Amino acid sequence: MYKAFFGLISNPFNLSPDPAFLYRSPHHEEALANLIYGVQSRKGFILLTGEVGTGKTTMLECLRDHLDSHRIPFAFIFNSRLTPEQFFEMIAYDLDLPCSRTSKTEVLFALNAMLLERANQNKTTVLMVDEGQNLSWDVLEEIRLLGNLENRRGKLLQIIISGQPELDDKLEQDDCRQLRQRIALRCRLRPFSAEETAEYVGSRLARSGMRDQSVFSPEVLLQIHRGTHGIPRLINSVCDNMLLTAFALESHVATLQMYDEVARDLRLVPAAAPQAG
Ligand SMILES: Nc1ncnc2c1ncn2[C@@H]1O[C@H](COP(=O)(O)OP(=O)(O)O)[C@@H](O)[C@H]1O
Numbered sequence: 336m337y338k339a340f341f342g343l344i345s346n347p348f349n350l351s352p353d354p355a356f357l358y359r360s361p362h363h364e365e366a367l368a369n370l371i372y373g374v375q376s377r378k379g380f381i382l383l384t385g386e387v388g389t390g391k392t393t394m395l396e397c398l399r400d401h402l403d404s405h406r407i408p409f410a411f412i413f414n415s416r417l418t419p420e421q422f423f424e425m426i427a428y429d430l431d432l433p434c435s436r437t438s439k440t441e442v443l444f445a446l447n448a449m450l451l452e453r454a455n456q457n458k459t460t461v462l463m464v465d466e467g468q469n470l471s472w473d474v475l476e477e478i479r480l481l482g483n484l485e486n487r488r489g490k491l492l493q494i495i496i497s498g499q500p501e502l503d504d505k506l507e508q509d510d511c512r513q514l515r516q517r518i519a520l521r522c523r524l525r526p527f528s529a530e531e532t533a534e535y536v537g538s539r540l541a542r543s544g545m546r547d548q549s550v551f552s553p554e555v556l557l558q559i560h561r562g563t564h565g566i567p568r569l570i571n572s573v574c575d576n577m578l579l580t581a582f583a584l585e586s587h588v589a590t591l592q593m594y595d596e597v598a599r600d601l602r603l604v605p606a607a608a609p610q611a612g
């Protein structure tokens with residue numbers, strides 16, 4: 336809507352987890368490096384956690400690009416409220432296993448054959464599970480068993496489970512002791528610092544065609560950081576709404592007043608002193 340007004344070639348603050356817009360904060364950079372390293376060195380289980388909107392799905396999408404470019408097959412389970420039967424059906428579908436997808440026994444048989452064949456060629460296979468905090472105990476147990484498959488060179492299936500901090504709590508419980516002990520790598524995404532928030536906004540605008548952005552002043556960026564606590568998804572919502580407001584007022588700069596209005600609409604909990612009036 337406001338693209339032409341600001342001379343943008345794409346929407347800078349989309350909420351989709353698009354790797355093309357990746358801003359490499361130190362935490363994101365480290366998480367992605369860990370994911371890639373974990374897969375390459377056949378570590379088995381990797382755990383990725385972070386609050387809602389900190390970029391977990393974006394990291395998985397970046398890993399997906401990496402796997403695609405290295406021709407490493409993977410299953411990507413993004414709906415984690417599944418029965419074990421549905422879980423195996425999705426794996427069979429993603430890995431295109433030659434079997435009856437609704438039979439768990441057949442899927443396991445075909446999966447085993449595929450993993451062994453690939454391992455014999457010194458190649459690996461990946462399972463990514465997003466929204467892991469929603470996994471049932473039954474499915475977690477199936478995942479643990481899949482993680483046991485190995486040959487002398489390492490794990491046959493590299494498993495990445497991503498989820499909100501509740502996932503960590505869940506894995507701390509006794510039922511998950513065995514799975515917890517098998518986690519080889521853990522990464523945690525943190526919200527941005529004030530400086531990173533400013534860089535993040537600049538980087539997304541640059542990606543959309545606006546180099547050296549002058550819409551958001553340092554003062555406004557600091558306010559955005561305080562209101563969003565540095566959570567990328569909230570930053571996107573605020574900036575998108577502020578660009579829309581500025582456009583409606585035919586202004587090429589976003590002001591603190593615009594921020595206040597948007598923050599009220601989005602019901603952000605103010606980190607600074609309460610506003611007058
Ligand atoms: N490092 C990053 N670089 C670019 N965009 C990011 C980054 N981290 C998060 N985002 C953006 O923030 C929003 C939420 O990210 P998402 O990966 O869906 O978070 P989560 O899965 O942790 O809830 C998306 O629009 C995503 O593009």
Ligand SMILES: [Mg+2]
Pocket residue numbers: 391392393465466
């Ligand atoms: Mg997500």
